[in-house]
Amino acid sequence: MNIADPSRWEDSRVPQVVAIDGDFPGQRLQKMWETEPGFKGWLGSVDHKQIGIRYIVTAFAFLLLGGLEALVMRVQLGGPGQTVLTPQEYNVLFSMHGISMIFLYASPILTGFSNYLWPLILGSRDMAFPRLNALSYWIYLAAGLFIYAGFVTGHGPSDGWFNYVPYALMDYSPGLNMDVYALGMILLGISTTVGAANFIVTFLRNRAPGMSLNRVPVLLWGTLTASAANIMAVPSVSLAFFMLWMDRQFGTHFYDAKMGQPLLWQHLFWMFAHPWVYAIVLPAMGMVSDGLPTFCRRPLVGYTLVVLATVSTMAFGFGVWVHHMFATGLPNLPLSFFSGASFIITIPSGVAVMCWTATIWTGRPVVTTAFLFFASMIILFVIGGVSGVVTAAVASDWQLTDTYFIVAHLHYTLIGINLFPVIGAIYYWFPKMTGRLLNERLGMWNFWVMFIGFNVGFLPMHTLGLLGMPRRIYTYPADMGWSGQNLVVSLGSAMFAIGVLLFLINVAVSLKRGKEAGPNPWGAGTLEWATSSPPPVYNFSVIPIVATRHPLWEEAMNESAERSSIDRGFLLDRGKETIGTSPLDGEPNLILEMPGDSLAPFALTVGMTLMFSGALLRQWWLVAVGIATIFISLVDWFWPRRVHAGLEKVDG
Amino acid sequence: MVDALVTDAPLPVGSAGRNSTAWFGMLCLIATEGSLFAYLLFSYAYFGAQNSADWLPTLHPSFKYGLPGTLVLFSSSATIWWSERGMKRGARGQHLIGLIATILLGLTFIVLELLDWRDKGFSLSSRAYGSFYFTITGFHLLHVIVGVSVLMVVLGWSLAGYFTQRRHMHVTISGVYWHFVDVVWIFVFSTFFLAPYVIAL
Amino acid sequence: MTLSPSQDAMSARWPLEYLTSAGPHAAPVVPLTWFLLGISAAVILIFTVAVAWGIIVRRQRVSRESLSTCSVENSSRGLSWVYIGMPLTLVTLIVALFWTMLVTGQIAQPASPPTLAITVTGRQWWWQVNYPALPGGRPFETANEIHIPVGQPVLVRLRGGDVIHSFWVPALAGKTDTIPGRQNVTWLQADRPGVYRGQCTEYCGAQHANMGFLVFADPPAVFAAWRRNQDRLASAVPARPTTPRGMNAAANDATRPALEGGNGQAIFAQHCGGCHAIDGTDAHGYQPDGHGVRAPNLTHLMSRRTLAAVTLTNNTNNLAGWISDPQAQKPGVRMPITHLSGPELQAVVAYLKAQQ
Numbered sequence A: 001m002n003i004a005d006p007s008r009w010e011d012s013r014v015p016q017v018v019a020i021d022g023d024f025p026g027q028r029l030q031k032m033w034e035t036e037p038g039f040k041g042w043l044g045s046v047d048h049k050q051i052g053i054r055y056i057v058t059a060f061a062f063l064l065l066g067g068l069e070a071l072v073m074r075v076q077l078g079g080p081g082q083t084v085l086t087p088q089e090y091n092v093l094f095s096m097h098g099i100s101m102i103f104l105y106a107s108p109i110l111t112g113f114s115n116y117l118w119p120l121i122l123g124s125r126d127m128a129f130p131r132l133n134a135l136s137y138w139i140y141l142a143a144g145l146f147i148y149a150g151f152v153t154g155h156g157p158s159d160g161w162f163n164y165v166p167y168a169l170m171d172y173s174p175g176l177n178m179d180v181y182a183l184g185m186i187l188l189g190i191s192t193t194v195g196a197a198n199f200i201v202t203f204l205r206n207r208a209p210g211m212s213l214n215r216v217p218v219l220l221w222g223t224l225t226a227s228a229a230n231i232m233a234v235p236s237v238s239l240a241f242f243m244l245w246m247d248r249q250f251g252t253h254f255y256d257a258k259m260g261q262p263l264l265w266q267h268l269f270w271m272f273a274h275p276w277v278y279a280i281v282l283p284a285m286g287m288v289s290d291g292l293p294t295f296c297r298r299p300l301v302g303y304t305l306v307v308l309a310t311v312s313t314m315a316f317g318f319g320v321w322v323h324h325m326f327a328t329g330l331p332n333l334p335l336s337f338f339s340g341a342s343f344i345i346t347i348p349s350g351v352a353v354m355c356w357t358a359t360i361w362t363g364r365p366v367v368t369t370a371f372l373f374f375a376s377m378i379i380l381f382v383i384g385g386v387s388g389v390v391t392a393a394v395a396s397d398w399q400l401t402d403t404y405f406i407v408a409h410l411h412y413t414l415i416g417i418n419l420f421p422v423i424g425a426i427y428y429w430f431p432k433m434t435g436r437l438l439n440e441r442l443g444m445w446n447f448w449v450m451f452i453g454f455n456v457g458f459l460p461m462h463t464l465g466l467l468g469m470p471r472r473i474y475t476y477p478a479d480m481g482w483s484g485q486n487l488v489v490s491l492g493s494a495m496f497a498i499g500v501l502l503f504l505i506n507v508a509v510s511l512k513r514g515k516e517a518g519p520n521p522w523g524a525g526t527l528e529w530a531t532s533s534p535p536p537v538y539n540f541s542v543i544p545i546v547a548t549r550h551p552l553w554e555e556a557m558n559e560s561a562e563r564s565s566i567d568r569g570f571l572l573d574r575g576k577e578t579i580g581t582s583p584l585d586g587e588p589n590l591i592l593e594m595p596g597d598s599l600a601p602f603a604l605t606v607g608m609t610l611m612f613s614g615a616l617l618r619q620w621w622l623v624a625v626g627i628a629t630i631f632i633s634l635v636d637w638f639w640p641r642r643v644h645a646g647l648e649k650v651d652g
Numbered sequence B: 001m002v003d004a005l006v007t008d009a010p011l012p013v014g015s016a017g018r019n020s021t022a023w024f025g026m027l028c029l030i031a032t033e034g035s036l037f038a039y040l041l042f043s044y045a046y047f048g049a050q051n052s053a054d055w056l057p058t059l060h061p062s063f064k065y066g067l068p069g070t071l072v073l074f075s076s077s078a079t080i081w082w083s084e085r086g087m088k089r090g091a092r093g094q095h096l097i098g099l100i101a102t103i104l105l106g107l108t109f110i111v112l113e114l115l116d117w118r119d120k121g122f123s124l125s126s127r128a129y130g131s132f133y134f135t136i137t138g139f140h141l142l143h144v145i146v147g148v149s150v151l152m153v154v155l156g157w158s159l160a161g162y163f164t165q166r167r168h169m170h171v172t173i174s175g176v177y178w179h180f181v182d183v184v185w186i187f188v189f190s191t192f193f194l195a196p197y198v199i200a201l
Numbered sequence C: 001m002t003l004s005p006s007q008d009a010m011s012a013r014w015p016l017e018y019l020t021s022a023g024p025h026a027a028p029v030v031p032l033t034w035f036l037l038g039i040s041a042a043v044i045l046i047f048t049v050a051v052a053w054g055i056i057v058r059r060q061r062v063s064r065e066s067l068s069t070c071s072v073e074n075s076s077r078g079l080s081w082v083y084i085g086m087p088l089t090l091v092t093l094i095v096a097l098f099w100t101m102l103v104t105g106q107i108a109q110p111a112s113p114p115t116l117a118i119t120v121t122g123r124q125w126w127w128q129v130n131y132p133a134l135p136g137g138r139p140f141e142t143a144n145e146i147h148i149p150v151g152q153p154v155l156v157r158l159r160g161g162d163v164i165h166s167f168w169v170p171a172l173a174g175k176t177d178t179i180p181g182r183q184n185v186t187w188l189q190a191d192r193p194g195v196y197r198g199q200c201t202e203y204c205g206a207q208h209a210n211m212g213f214l215v216f217a218d219p220p221a222v223f224a225a226w227r228r229n230q231d232r233l234a235s236a237v238p239a240r241p242t243t244p245r246g247m248n249a250a251a252n253d254a255t256r257p258a259l260e261g262g263n264g265q266a267i268f269a270q271h272c273g274g275c276h277a278i279d280g281t282d283a284h285g286y287q288p289d290g291h292g293v294r295a296p297n298l299t300h301l302m303s304r305r306t307l308a309a310v311t312l313t314n315n316t317n318n319l320a321g322w323i324s325d326p327q328a329q330k331p332g333v334r335m336p337i338t339h340l341s342g343p344e345l346q347a348v349v350a351y352l353k354a355q356q
Ligand code: HEA
Pocket: A162, A277, A278, A280, A281, A323, A324, A326, A342, A343, A345, A346, A349, A350, A351, A353, A381, A382, A384, A385, A386, A387, A388, A389, A391, A392, A393, A397, A400, A401, A402, A406, A409, A410, A413, A414, A417, C039, C043, C047, C088, C089, C092, C093
């Protein structure tokens, strides 16, 4: 029988509902969903779990690189007048440090978690656009390598992560360095955007039947909000970098002082970057909102408030960008407005902080490593948040801006609200991903070394700032009164790095020798814990049907209302399929056909990389080759399908 | 309630028009591209606000190519709509004619735009206005070119019989994209061709 | 004028600290900042205690293994935390916001009209300072050291010479960027005579770290004298050169003839005059059509306390060291190694030493 026969091409069907018991014959689903073995299969995989793990591993690698860069900087700054680095080396290092951390670590790591977790939490078999998912990963990798290729060949960007013009223009920064950054960022922007679109559509369409909006775990709200923001904010920075590249290469006049407007850069950059700093913490805050209650043995206090806080933080986040430009000489009226807006943004953050604290107080916390990382995040968030409030006061910021006070603020927020939750999240979800638990004893050491090291290293930055130490200086004279504290900062950083090292050791050891986890080692309440650890490629044997916010806690919470149905649900085994539900109420209204593995995302990425490399080196033939590759990949990608992917594997 | 969700009504499979994920995906693309043009026009407006009116090369830009271009684009929106309607009604002829007409109109626009570029007395690098003019219209032109290419591929698939009255997601989705490109032009056109006249008043 | 150490930023414990202020542009900010820091400390304390104590008081000792069977409380308690916390937060924020607006308005302008307006241009990596002419005098230019009369508001117009820099004198005023193509303004007023340290705080390239400057708040008489001195053109023939300290005396003797008769001046005009000006001589400095670089005007170099944007103390040794190899003192600086021979160097140093 020809599987491409249009008579087998269904327009509609009643999805079969089955109840599974212990020995569900998963081979059929397994066969349809699994990735071919071998390199080709690896390149073409669209499994969200694989992609998620790739994201996490890659982002972690960039964290280590960025961290090593920081440690070298800390050696240079450990005492006055050091000459470990030349000024230019230092400048490239702090720029690469910021870029690596903000763009190549902080955001992708969360994308990785969301990629891995979303379909599991949603009771779905994959994301809405599995191939887009693969594309987003490959482009991210390409962009990271692109920027790092510049760095290792001596063309590292050296104007900080916000890359102010006119310094970034050809006159002051000749060479390829800024072009590497500009084009790399445009490439990365494509990755972020397609990833964000994927999350939005997945959220709207791929929730388990019955998972109405008020039953969606907070992590998903966090990523959704961040994604919506990215869709709107990323074009701003891509455009800014594009115009920068045009100015540098084609003599346009967007930013030069004579005919252009240097301040336009700052507006475009911060209109993107302020929303972005929330985009790289809201999903992490979501992890805490979902993880903390598990250990407190009670549902999150104020679920609705926390969700509203998440969304409104983001909404306000679009209206405060000028607080990064307080010293640019804008008139006082707008400055006061942006000052006020920045104060107001404290309110949703405060709500979330209070809800978490209340969850601890009204729950019965069980102290595990993951719990400690989540709980300490509350404290670090408050420290980072209130220093933001001090700088939000425009008059104070005129003194504080561009000093180490800001460096302290940004590390407390970024490390406190991103890195700590992320490490906690790995302790929490590692068993799900690998089937094994991380070692708790080593975990405790890991936590305390990191926590103490972090505070020793970064608290003194506040006072250094108050004592006037400017940021982005490669050295300082001995008579400024900063030497002792800088030494403490450097030592604390080293301790913090040792903490990170302990974490790596724990992962390496536990991967092989960790305790078996079982499906639900923490007795958690959300759907990802309903399937085995690690989950099968198809995630769920049947698509569960959800009746409450905590489907797995209904028993333990003695929920009187209706119960979710985990073992009885839609089977969907006529090809790679999952159920599509209505955006608001989560009522099933479509059987979604999922694509099979495909090399198109990888080929498309190769095409884009060629195009961007060609543009960087001004080899226009390379650009043409890139565009042709892109075109062919896209045509292949969108080629109308007549058969459900995966069906041929089982029905041959 | 859980049982109420276990439907026994048949559910559409796969690409069901506006319920398909691809439709939602296209809306996301449009949102982000729309933002891109918003930022472009914001940047232009920022320059306008920071400079005096002599920033503009002329307060009376010529409509010689802009106006015909606008009409051409508008009518192409109509033809693509008509073409998709044909698809939905099963009128294959109408669908194909509409699609081809749209492609031809799109190509005409590209030619008109290039003629307009040739006529300008400034260049990309001669003044900031020129940088904006060519960048913004260039971005739009790029979208038209992409749109036309997409429609051509869709035409190929359509001729090869890949679509049916019920399964023609590609047609629907490329259609929205085309409408989007047209709407963007309204903003670009108003900014560069109409607004100077208003300033001149 | 002699200054006690506390008045002189150069010997202060923390020259750039900004929680002590010395003038009305900076003073109102200090209590506001303390207030915000105080609130911050309080909020941090509250939440740290709440979280830590909460864990201690409420923790249950359950093994990880039994977590999966551990009960889950079906509780909706806890929201009162938010209902108590939010109004408090709101009140605090409103107070902070009003105070901020008040201070922002207060320091927007000096209480009385400025008595002097100067122009400061940020350049990679030094500060060009231009003073208006006195009646009958000439406008003059200096670098990296700003003199203002104590107790009087001075308007500072800020220009960006190349890239963006930021003008900051912590004790006197917060930061204002110098942006090419724009003019920003700020004002300085010192209530006490003293030397206040300033620093560029917007990243501007290789030597952003070494882009300091000094503000001298002089008593009116001292200020007037300084200004009159700056007003002078350099004399065409310098005073008889003095032997730079630390230089090889023998070599010095051997080359003495070369030093006579304003030789240093000629060498300077030839090697340095394309970038540096000494007003009243042939060294015209940077010309827009030439190949030079904008460099500090050296007309009254010896009236400055420091060299190269507060990187070096201005003494003979440092001066000679700087001229022979500026790249060693300030790597990446826009002044090239000029390859003067030993005698030429001495002549130039001697010549510059005469520029009082
Ligand atoms: C990662 C994330 C992140 C987060 C979440 C924040 C959160 C905030 N940030 Fe931060 N910020 C950065 C990352 C972040 N920031 C970075 C990277 C920079 C530097 C960029 C650069 O220059 O390189 C920066 C810089 C920055 C500046 C510019 C400083 C300067 O350069 O001069 C300002 C100014 O207003 C600011 C303000 C704020 C405010 C008001 C918040 C608020 O959202 C904080 C709100 C939270 C709380 C306040 C804590 C919880 C609240 C309570 C417990 C209630 C009670 C509180 C009170 C009564 C005060 N930030």
